[in-house]
Each structure stands twice: as structure tokens, then as C-alpha cells.
Amino acid sequence: MPKGEGNLIAQNRKARHDYSVFETFEAGIVLKGTEIKSIRQRRVNLKDGFARVRDGEAYLMNVHISPYDQGNIFNHDPLRTRKLLLHKKQIIKIGTEMKNPGVTLIPLKIYIKDGFAKVLLGLAKGKKQYDKREDLKRKDMNREINRALRDKQR
Template sequence: MPKGEGNIIAQNRKARHDYTVIDTIEAGIVLKGTEIKSIRQRRVNLKDGFARVRNGEVYLMNVHISPYEQGNLFNHDPLRTRKLLMHKRQINRLVNETKNTGVTLVPLKIYIKDGFAKVLIGVAKGKKQYDKRQDLKRKDMKREINRELRERQK
């Protein structure tokens, strides 16, 4: 199964708008208690999330996993920092790629694969405002071309 396939729980659409994704890496997430139940209920927000490498380990930060409704005192902080499970050589590759200025690690998707929660991390470079405008123009032109082709086929 290709990366990012499976039961997709949440996607970060804003990331593709704000960043140019250079590379992607799949990682497991260390979850506590009721967090997996909230993820299965699709109560996840990736919008402001990012990943950071600290002391040879990768951490997912600012990803909001809502508290589980039936969890009461077993619930955890929704915005807590979560460790990502990756091989050492993958972490070393991320360290080398993020040494460049303007390169960051952004969560693109959270999905369930073989019963485990996985996150697709994108190595991304920030877009400038004019790059975003060019992408929107390209998208509009493509939509116009497809519309014209559909009308001609009728």
C-alpha cells in the first residue's frame, strides 16, 4: 500500500497551499489512553501542527486531538507534544534535510493502517505570496480547460 493510503482520518489541506512538499515520510504516533478513540472518531485538527527533531527523536507538536467524550478523568491534554516512531536513519535524514533554512516538517495526513495510527510527515519549504497566486492561477486555468473540454464533448 502506498504512503498515505488507508483509512484517512484527517488531512492538512492548508499545508499544500502554504508549503511546497519536497518529500514525505510515514511515522507511527505514541498515543496515551483515550487518544486513539478520539482519532477513530475523526476528532483531529492538523492545521497548525508541525514536527521537530530533538535529541535524536521526532516530536509532533500543536496537533489537536479532542478529548474522548466518555473518557472523563482519563483524557489527556489535547495539544500535548507526541513522540513519533521512526527508524534512526529516517531521523538522521530529516535532520540533514531540515538544516536548510526555510525547510520545516509538516503533518499532511493522519490515517489508520493495520490498526495503528500513522502520520504522513512532509518535508516542506514555505511558499512566497506570489507562488501561492501562481498556483491559484494555474488551478483556475486547469479548471477552465476542463470545463471547455466537457462542453465540446456534449
């Protein structure tokens, strides 16, 4: 099964539009208390999220996990910084790549795999406006070609 194809919880749809992703990593997330229950209810927003490497550890920032409805006093801050579980070699590789100008680490998907919450991270470089337009043109052309081929086969 390819990465990110488990039980999909949330997806950052704008990520591949705004960034060109050149490498992906699967990471576990350190969660507290009722956060996993909120994730299972699909109450996650990845839109403004990003990840950082600090002191040899990776952290997920600005990802909103809504408070659990029945969590009362056990709920946590929805935007708190969460530690990511990656291999040391992966963290070193990400850290060296992020030193390049314009390179960032963004969450692409959150999903459940073997009962654990996982996040698919992408090393990405921001796209310029003309790159986004070019991608849309290419996507439209491919759609037209596929439509023409499908109609021709009928």
C-alpha cells in the same frame, strides 16, 4: 495503496497551499490511553501542527486531539507533544534537511492503517504570496482546459 490512502481521519488542507512539499514520510504516533478513541472519532486538528527532531527522535507538536467523551480521569492534554516512530535513517535525513533555511516538517494527514494511527509528514518550504497566486492561476487554467475538452467531447 499510496501513502495516506488508508482510513483517512484528518487532513491539513492549508498545508499544500502554504508550503511546497518536496518529500513525505509515514510515521507511527505514540499515543496514550484514550487518544486513539478520539482519533477514531475524527476529533483531530492538524492546522497548527509541526514536527521537530530532538536528540535523535522525532516529535509531533501542537496537534490537537480532543479529550475522549467517556474518558473522565484517563484523558490527556489535547496539545501534548507526541513521539513519532520513524526509522533512524529517516530521522537523520529529516534532521539534515531541516538544517536548511526555510525547511519545516508538517503533518499532512492522519489515518488508520492496519489498526494503527499513522501520520503523513511532509518536508516543506514555505511559499511566498506570489507563489500561492501563481498556483491558483495554474489550477484555474487547468480546470478551464479540462472543462473545454470535456465539453468538446460531448
